[in-house]
Amino acid sequence: MEGIDDEALVFPAGFRVSDTKWKCIVDPIDGTRSWMHDKRSAWSLAAVAPQRGPETRLSDIVVAAMTELPVTKQWRADQLSAVRGEEVIAEAIDVRGGGRSGWRPVPAEAVDFRQGFAGVSKFFPQGKALLADLEEAFWAELHGTEPQAAPLVFDDQYVSTGGQLYELCSGRDRMWVDLRPQAFRKLGLSVSLTCHPYDICTAMILTELGGVVETPEGESLDAPLDTTSPISWVGYANSTLAALARPVLQRLVAERLAASGAR
Secondary structure: OOOOOOOOOOOOOOOOHOOOOOEEEOOOOOOOHHOOOOOOOOOEEEEEEOOOHHOOOOOOOOOEEEEEEEEOOOOOEEEEEEEEEOOOOOEEEEEEOEEEEEEEEEOOOOOOOOOOOEEOOOOOOOOOHHHHHHEEEEEHHOOOOOOOOOOEOOOOOOOOHHHHHHHHHOOOOOOOEEOOHHHHHHHOOOOOOOOOOOOOHHHHHHHHHEEEEEEOOOOOOOEEEEOOOOEEEEOOOOOHHHHHHHHHHHHHHHHHOOOOOOH
């Protein structure tokens, strides 16, 4: 889980990894900063994969669940879970009395990004100018820069990877791009303030709903199921949006984020 080193084993004395069948990865609170200031929901994330020791990877995950941790004025908390190859289960929980009701998450069916929510993660001062410049070039190439009264695309920075996945699952957002590891390396900065496997462990829920989660290079998202690997990822609400954005994003990432070497 987040906060525990990869080498730490959370087992009773004498218990061995080789004795276990499953590996569970957990982020108890994803989106802590906004939540602790009572600004926006955080998420508790968990996923399970068959135990393969240090060889266990994100792609091995077969069960995932995410539970909303609401702000104090919010009466409803959503929960989504999935087993690979089966229907996603979504419930709305009344935090006042504990009642539950089902709901159906449906990712956006839009064929482009106009008048929708989509963005590039740029939460911190570090790397913001570089990422914003790439993002502006991306939108200019994808949809042009025609002067118009209405905004072309809305950018809503949800400081939680789990929250971003939820917005994609629920149909609110059309795309999220997280390039922080590459941007920080390009600038020679530490890559610690990035997405890690425990942040993105519930991506399977979006893909089970028909969304797309991949690397910025358009490859299947994969990494060791650990607590330290930095993750760059892109999430799309549907395959049509992915096909539209992928070639432009790939080229801009290759041109602008070639690594200079991190400290």
